[in-house]
Every structure is written in structure tokens, then in C-alpha cells.
Amino acid sequence: MTSMRLQRMPLAPPRVAFVLRVLSVLLAIVTAALVLWASGHNPLALGAKVISSTFGSSFGLEDLSLLFSPLIYCGLSVAVALRIGAWNIGAEGQFNFGALCATGVALFVSGPVWVILPLMGAAGMIGGALWILIPTLARAYADVSELITTLLMNFVAMLLVYWLATGPWLDPSGMALATTSRLPVSVPAFWGIVHWGLPIAILIAIALSLFVTYTRWGYEVRIAGANPGAARYAGMPVRTQLIGIMLLSGALAGLGGMMEVAGTVGRLQGGISNNYGYIGIMVAVLARAAPVGVLATAFFMAVLLNGGIVLQSQGLTTHTVLAVTGLILLYAAIGDEAAHYKILRTKAKDG
């Protein structure tokens, strides 16, 4: 007599994990298709439409890239903080404030482009770091959960951007009602409308990944993130590391904001962050906080977002699109856990 038993393995075999990831995405798409079909749409036609308008033309691919880039910055921002055991829910706010600071430089400092652009990048990063400074210090010195503080700071940053864009910094030409004037400098494009923000993001992801694996500091961050007690035991400066990494996290999101305003949008306006900061949390979690993994998951989320835009143009509501995204995450989480299990066939003992 044989019986079957599930056994949990300590490590998920990478191949199984990958297959289950793919399977979970397919399953989510099938589920979504069933729901669409039940509500009277033709899922096959919709699917074909999404694929053709995303990958079928260079315009689609350019749009995709413009979504891809900010998701990398925000995903990296969240992932880096996760590495030291902090949840940066505030990439959204840091993105906004980074964009705001970069805009300030562009509007009020004049000089040659090769001076202004780096200055804007620096302003974006400093802005992002500043926006996470208070949550960071509160966490490091008073053990206040950064989960709440970073989230709350988001609203402040968003409102600040709205106020500046519709008030003091409003385009004086009267052409725009809720944005600043067009920035005098912009991040140059290298392919259609795709600007250098994307390759820089990819380079940063690779650099961070090397940093974690190949530097002494990276090792310390891994230890401190996994168990601060062990880091203290080994005499590592845990608090300094926490502060440093959280500021870096803010700076990455801030740089994303700078690239967005100076590369993609060209003006500072309310809602410029487009929820990239929040989606970045999903990107980082799906990538298990691995910087190179962020590239894959950010691309995947970009495809979803772009598909969502296409679907909306076909008369579907935002909620439907969000539901599909949620389904994929849910299935992916189930798949990840399932990858740990192995089916054992055991011979039951007699008696």
C-alpha cells in the first residue's frame, strides 16, 4: 500500500520555482479571461489587442519603456530598504519630492545643460533622501516603525507637488492650468521618446547587485538586514548601516522622480508619480529584494500597466485591470510557497 505525503523542502529548486512562476502568471491570465468572458467580453480579442499594441509597434515598445524605467527606480528603492529589513512604503513620496527638487533646479538655476542635468540628478537624489530622513532617524533612534511614517510622508509630498504646480510654480504663460512651465532642459532621448533614464536605471540595478555580493559593506548589510542581533554580535555598526541604506533607498526613488520629470513628462504636475512608488513595493517583493530580479519584475509590471491602459481604451474599468494585477500576485505567492513542497510516496507499514 502506498500513501502520498507532502514534504516541505528548505530550498525551492530554482527550476521548479521558475516553472511555477510562469504557471501562476498563466493561471491568473486564464482566470481573468474567464471573468472577462463571463461579463460579455471576448478575452481572446482583448488579449490579442494588448499584445499587438504593446509589442507590435515601436510606439508600443517606447510606451512600455517609459513605464519600465520609473518602476525600476522605485522597485530598487524598496528592494534596497528590504535588504536591511526596512519597509519603504514611501517611494511614492520620495519620487514626488525628488521630482520637485529637480524641477526647482531646472526652473531657478541657469547654466549649460551638462551642468544643470547632473545638478538636477543630485537634487532629485538629495530630495528623495531628505524625504525619508525623518522616518529613518525615527526608526534608527526611537524604533518607530518606518512602515507608517514613510507612508504618511507620501501624502505630504503629493500635496506639496499639487500646490506648487497649481500655485507658486504654475506656468506663467497661462498655457497650462495645473503644471509648471516646460523645463528648459531635459534628459536626452536615445530611441524615439525613450530617454537615458532607462539605461541608467539598468546600470544602477546591476551595480547594486554587485555591491550586495562583492563588497564588504554589502555583506554587512545582508547580515544586519537578516538579523540585527547577529550584526551587533559581530560588532557591525548596525544603526549607521540602517541610516545609510534607508537614505540610499530614498535617493533612488528621488532619482526616479527626477528622470520622470526631466525625461518623460517635461513639467512638474500633480500625480506625476502615477503610483509607481506603490507598484514598486510589488516589484521589490516579487523580486525578493534582488536588484537584478527587480529588472525582470519591473518589466513584467510595466507590461501589465501598459496592458491595463490598452484594456481601458477598450472600455474596461481600472478596477478590472487592478483585479488582474492582484490575481497575478496572489498566484505568484502561492506558486512560490508551493515550490518548496515535494510529493513523497511512502510505503505504509503493515499493521
Next chain:
Amino acid sequence: MRDSASVQQRLGLTPGTPPLLSLKSVSKYFPGVVANESVDLDVYPGEIHALLGENGAGKSTLMNIVTGIYKMDAGELIVDGRTRDFASPTDAIEAGIGMVHQHFKLVRAFTVAENIHLGWPETPKRISRNSLETRTAQLATDLGLAVNPKTVVADLSTGEQQRVEILRVLARDAKLLILDEPTAVLTPQEARELFTALRAFTARGNAVIFISHKLEEVLEISDRITVLRNGEKVATEWTKDCTEKSLAQLMVGREIVLTETHKKSAARAKAAPVLSLSDVSLKGEQDTVLKNISFDLYPGEILGIAGVAGNGQRELTYVISGLSQASSGKIFLDGEDVTRAGARALAQKGIGHIPEDRLHSGMAPTLSITDNAVLREYGAPPLSRKGWFSPRGAANLAREIASIAEVMVPDFNMPARNLSGGNQQRLVARREMRIAERILIAAYPSRGLDVGAINTMMRYFLDLRDSGVAVVLISEELEELLSFSDRIAVMFHGEIMGTCPTDKADVETIGLMMGGTRQEDLP
């Protein structure tokens, strides 16, 4: 196999007396592990039955099944002749099975009387302080366990708290009392009192299951011994027929050479102390956890620290290793003031530290075995050069440490938490011994290891000592301290009660100091 008639006769029971508790091929599986496999066990009225096994042998799982905390996956549980399937611990208590856990489940702010009556169906509906105390006093006399009903539990010594726990269990008409490592928290004197109470309890026709991994006390207290290994029952033996050696062999499954005696290192030259503590105190969150500790530690000696766990031993290791900074007093390493040096500097100066709670303070359980193995040496060549870290160098070092630690590692990228407790301990111990050029602090190094591995580790400590390293050995096993240390200091409530050379020490005086008597006040 002996027929049961002879078991009952040898226990002085009428032939045919059914066992109080009988387990028939009980199995319990957890994901990835077999916790118990076809275990048979009979416990008869009037016997003290010891359950012996290494950590992870399945003793606790088995008892959790008997007390209704876990449900078994296969097998039968028979209590007083009736097949039972406990749905909850309450069912087990109603069936007359009570357990005293290692960590007491008492409300510290309540009095003894209140604790006894808490959550007890027989507590009268209308109560007064007086009635509770009278009832408790009555129970205490009936059951022969002396307690003062009026005392608040927090004011009791650990031994007295244990007595309250036992009283609480017995008050609920337990016929079978299960004790999980009861002596771990007791001084030798308190342990002896406990044994007397247990004998009185079984003399009334009740039974005790006594879980332990201490061979010596099992031989002293029990009538029969069941040995578990890897979740399976290895044997049930009459205690009279056992020796420490035969039991150790049953537990571990192979012949072990128990280290004969400790060979004194070549007479210690009156060298300068490697470490001096002068009047060191440490304030905790509420009270002072270390009080005016002064001692010298000499190169080439093993200083044993005895004491019931929780009397400041952990804090002492923290202060010496730089994890905590003394609130007052000074610490000198080779004559240099290192009171504020910090953990990293002290590790670099050659202080290794095997921490008490290795999984949570000495390791990062979710990170790979490699990351954990290099925790002490990651910062220096060949692992790090100019801020660059070499994963390959780390992997090599991890392999090296694992091989001398005799830990079989299937995959060095596996999270360290997937190693067994014993293997984690071995890995941490070897990692620390590598850097311990001056001092090794070993807090409860034998916890989680089997008898054979303890011996191997202790022999390494002796080698370290003979090469001139000073070892601070903290242990709750007096036997271990007496056989391996050169001097023994006894801690109580954050103070050192006294220090004496091991050859002049005896269990009696150490026990008194563990209970709070100062050396100068000893009779």
C-alpha cells in the same frame, strides 16, 4: 521482550494491573521530519519512568501527544484501560494527565493560592482571599508539598515556583505527572527535595514520566528508563540494569568514550591575568543585572561559571565580549582598558564568544550557511580587500569550518536555520574557536549536542586551554564544570558568590552558593 506480568511484579503490583498509560505504535510526522515513529510505551502505577534522549529525539513531541497538545498521526493512546484521543489539553487534564513544563505557566503577580485556583473548574463560585488560602494550605498538606499560599509567585525561588506548578497539576487530580527537564532550573539541594516529593507521589499509586537528558539523575530517580533516538524507541530498561555508559550508548547509538578525567594543564605559571574585571556592574531595564563583579582570568585556564540560568551569566558574557557596556567598573584585556572597546575590537583582539542563544544572536538564520560561517572573518583578507568581498573566499572558508566542525552540509547556500541545533552549535563553536586567540567565552556550549559531541567539544576546549587560551565556560551541568574547569565561580542574582579551585570544590558547597549563600558565609 519481557512479559508484562514480570514488569508488574517487579514494580510490586498485582499481576494483571493495567498500565496507567499505554502508547501503542504512536507516530507523528511534521513536514520534512518524522518526530515519532511507532513508539510503544507503558507506564504503570507507582513507577517513575524516565524518558531519555538527545535534543530532537522526539521526547517533547511524544509528551505533547500524551497531553493533548498534538494529535498523533497513527497509533493508539490508552489511559486507564480506555482508548483516548485527546482533542485538547483540557481533555488530558480531565483524564488525569498533568504536565509541568520547563517554562512555568504561573502568573507572577498573583499569590500562590490564586495561581492554584486559576482556571480550575473546582474553584468555588464565591471566593475570598481567606477561603482560597485555606484550600491551598489544605491541598499542600494533603499532597505533601510545602508552599506558603500567601506569597506572591514573583517572590519565590525557581524551585518553589516549580513546587507551585506541581501542586497546581496535582490538585487537578493528576494520576500521571509529566516533568520536562525539571532539574535544569534547580540547585542540587532543590533537586533532592523534588525527588523526595516525587517518590511520595508515586508511593500513593500514581506515576511520573521524567524527561531528561542527564544520565546521572535519571539513574538516581527512575524505576525504568525508555530511550528515544531519532523519534523511535530504542529500548525500555530497568534502571537497576543500566549504567551511564550503557545509557549514553543507547542514546547516541554508538560506543562513546567518556572523557576520563580532565588532565590539569601544566602548572599555570603565575602569569599576568589576560582579563581583569574590576567592580563591574550593569544596569538592566529595571534593576541591576550585574553587581560589582571582580575577577581575574589567567591564560591557560578554564574558568567555570556555575549558577541557575538567568542569574546574570548572559549579561556577564555580553560585558566581556563587548556586546554590552558596563555601567560602572573597568575591564582590562592584557592590561589595556577595554571597557568601551565594543564587540568588533574585542573580537579582533582575540575574544571568541559562543553565545547562549546562538540561532538568534550568533547567526542570521535566514542567510546561507556560508554567510554565517564567515561572520567573524569577513572583514579581513583573504575575504575582504579594500572593501571588496570575495564570495569564493567566503565559500572556501565556510567549507573549511564545516569540515573541521564535522558538519555535513549538503548545500552551503541553504539557510542556516535548516541545520539542526547541534550542527548550528558545532559551526558557531568552530567559528569562534578560530578567532579565540586570547579568550573563548562559551555559554552553554553543550546544549543541543549529544554525549559524544560534547566530549569532542570539551576536548577542543582543553586543547585551547593547553595552548594558553583562557576559556570561560558557562554551564548548568555541574558535572561538566567539575570535570573540565580549573576554577569554578558561582553566580547568583548578578553577583559572584564565590570562586574556588575545582579540586577543592564539591557539589554541596557549589549548590549552596547557587542558592545564594556567600562563600564566606558557608558552614
